[in-house]
Amino acid sequence: xxxxxxxxxxxxxxxxxxxxxxxxxxxxxxxxxxxxxxxxxxxxxxxxxxxxxxxxxxxxxxxxxxxxxxxxxxxxxxxxxxxxxxxxxxxxxxxxxxxxxxxxxxxxxxxxxxxxxxxxxxxxxxxxxxxxxxxxxxxxxxxxxxxxxxxxxxxxxxxxxxxxxxxxxxxxxxxxxxxxxxxxxxxxxxxxxxxxxxxxxxxxxxxxxxxxxxxxxxxxxxxxxxxxxxxxxxxxxxxxxxxxxxxxxxx
Ligand code: BTN
Numbered sequence: 001x002x003x004x005x006x007x008x009x010x011x012x013x014x015x016x017x018x019x020x021x022x023x024x025x026x027x028x029x030x031x032x033x034x035x036x037x038x039x040x041x042x043x044x045x046x047x048x049x050x051x052x053x054x055x056x057x058x059x060x061x062x063x064x065x066x067x068x069x070x071x072x073x074x075x076x077x078x079x080x081x082x083x084x085x086x087x088x089x090x091x092x093x094x095x096x097x098x099x100x101x102x103x104x105x106x107x108x109x110x111x112x113x114x115x116x117x118x119x120x121x122x123x124x125x126x127x128x129x130x131x132x133x134x135x136x137x138x139x140x141x142x143x144x145x146x147x148x149x150x151x152x153x154x155x156x157x158x159x160x161x162x163x164x165x166x167x168x169x170x171x172x173x174x175x176x177x178x179x180x181x182x183x184x185x186x187x188x189x190x191x192x193x194x195x196x197x198x199x200x201x202x203x204x205x206x207x208x209x210x211x212x213x214x215x216x217x218x219x220x221x222x223x224x225x226x227x228x229x230x231x232x233x234x235x236x237x238x239x240x241x242x243x244x245x246x247x248x249x250x251x
Pocket of ligand 1: 147
């Protein structure tokens with residue numbers, strides 16, 4: 001862990017507003033560390049975990065998340081009373097990341113439903129939100145975010161799909177602070193839906209998804225007020241997807 005003065009400088013405003021910051025050179029996973037802290041410490045305030053690299057970064061659907069140095073890997077542990085019920089935190093988080101990247105680097109990423117960020121056809125950010133039930137009434141949401149900052153070689157299996165922003169990784173903490181501050185603003189009622197729709201790379205596209213029993217196809221035609229994806233089926237029917245993974249169909 002780094003010394004407190006350094007942390008204070010980089011995350012000054014967040015700390016003043018009551019978020020505790022914990023920086024690590026290396027962790028298995030910032031989400032796992034946040035979960036351990038929730039279960040053993042029961043913090044009553046938000047805690048932000050940041051690691052230079054992760055040895056067992058986790059993605060959605062049980063996937064691994066490649067987390068070599070040169071990225072921003074962080075998890076925000078939120079006591080659940082800080083979050084209005086049924087708020088689509090992951091959609092808000094993707095908008096917070098989009099805005100922070102835009103304002104710091106002038107780079108406009110696209111959002112692939114639910115919450116992946118893409119640049120030039122490659123994924124540059126993934127988000128994993130998890131709930132934790134500690135003992136008693138303590139409940140938490142963990143919002144884990146991984147952003148690929150500087151250009152680097154990805155493992156062979158990821159080369160076609162993963163990309164980086166191509167920015168100076170020394171601005172990592174500035175970016176993280178901006179993401180978290182923006183997320184807090186959105187959770188207090190700021191508008192997220194406008195950007196969530198406007199930056200969508202899915203609307204108007206043909207998509208493939210798992211409907212619970214088999215693979216299904218349709219055209220993404222809308223995003224509702226809760227972040228659900230409205231899909232027009234070949235039969236003329238419509239479904240609203242609330243979670244899960246979609247794949248963009250290419251011709
Ligand atoms: C995904 O793309 O499926 C989600 C990836 C989420 C990765 C971030 S990196 C920080 C935090 N710690 C983890 O182990 N995962 C999230």
